[in-house]
Amino acid sequence: MAYKYRAVADELREQIRTGKYAPGDLIPDQNQIAKDFSTTRITVHKALQLLMVEGMVYSKRGSGTYVRKDYAYNEHDANYGKISPIDKPLGATYTNQGKKVTSKIIELSARIPTKEEADKLIIQPTEPVYIIKRVRYVNGEIFAYEHTIMPTSVTTLTEEIVAGSIYGYLQGKGLNIAGSHRIVRAMTADKIDVETKIASKIGEPILAINQLSYLDDGQPFEISETHFPYKTSKLTADITL
Incomplete structure (x- = not known):
């Protein structure tokens, strides 16, 4: 079964990899993304959470979602950009x-x-x-x-x-x-x-x-x-x- 949020995440991921959104860039807010993909904010939220787990983006309260400054796509390193859910760095x-x-x-x-x-x-x-x-x-x-x-x-x-x-x-x-x-x-x-x-x-x-x-x-x-x-x-x- 293909979930809509995965399709949204896949498209946003590709836009980041191809440079539409560069490291440090603010990406559109959830309402705009939902409108662009003809979906709901809940679906967009799930998609962005997936990209956060992958280490591509981060959310700043009251400001929006940004491409991580240290993100750089490397097609030869399948593990680059991945983060582990094991514990927090506290x-x-x-x-x-x-x-x-x-x-x-x-x-x-x-x-x-x-x-x-x-x-x-x-x-x-x-x-x-x-x-x-x-x-x-x-x-x-x-x-x-x-x-x-x-x-x-x-x-x-x-x-x-x-x-x-x-x-x-x-x-x-x-x-x-x-x-x-x-x-x-x-x-x-x-x-x-x-x-x-x-x-x-x-x-x-x-x-x-x-x-x-x-x-x-x-x-x-x-x-x-x-x-x-x-x-x-x-x-x-x-x-x-």
Whole structure:
């Protein structure tokens, strides 16, 4: 059975891919799209939700729906533009509420980004980025090793802030975190995993999450890779069909 909302999503997706709506562009409101496709706003809402899950667009309350600034169609990468519904990028503190979350800072420094980092974060190649490496503990037990890259223009970070909840600090500054591209994968431990006690030996399996997080205006603000011990880690996803 062919659903109307899928047909609407397919057409909007193609318009974005072919450049009718460029990254950062505001697309027509739901009433206009409904009129263009001779359908209802409910159908259009479902179509836009599908594109949001795919990472093509984002909605800004009171303003409308925009093409994500970091969206770029790549016909050779079938996974580009896909985001995972597994959890929200709210950090260890939020996802372990009621528990004691602490951090061991390994590095807090700044440098010029690589070309790949600048491209992903949509910043100038001369704009400095923070390098944040820390181990996270929950109730005294090792939870994860995090390696984060963040533009210094987002906010000023100190060791005190990094020792706590960075996401909580950003939200306290009025920066709303909207979502992230996320890749969850299994990999083998390397030297840093052994040093941080994520793994007991090199080559041991670990769980890794790579993500590019963005604010509610579509601006990417963080590239991160997080490693978890395989023995104590699991992912839970609620899937709605």
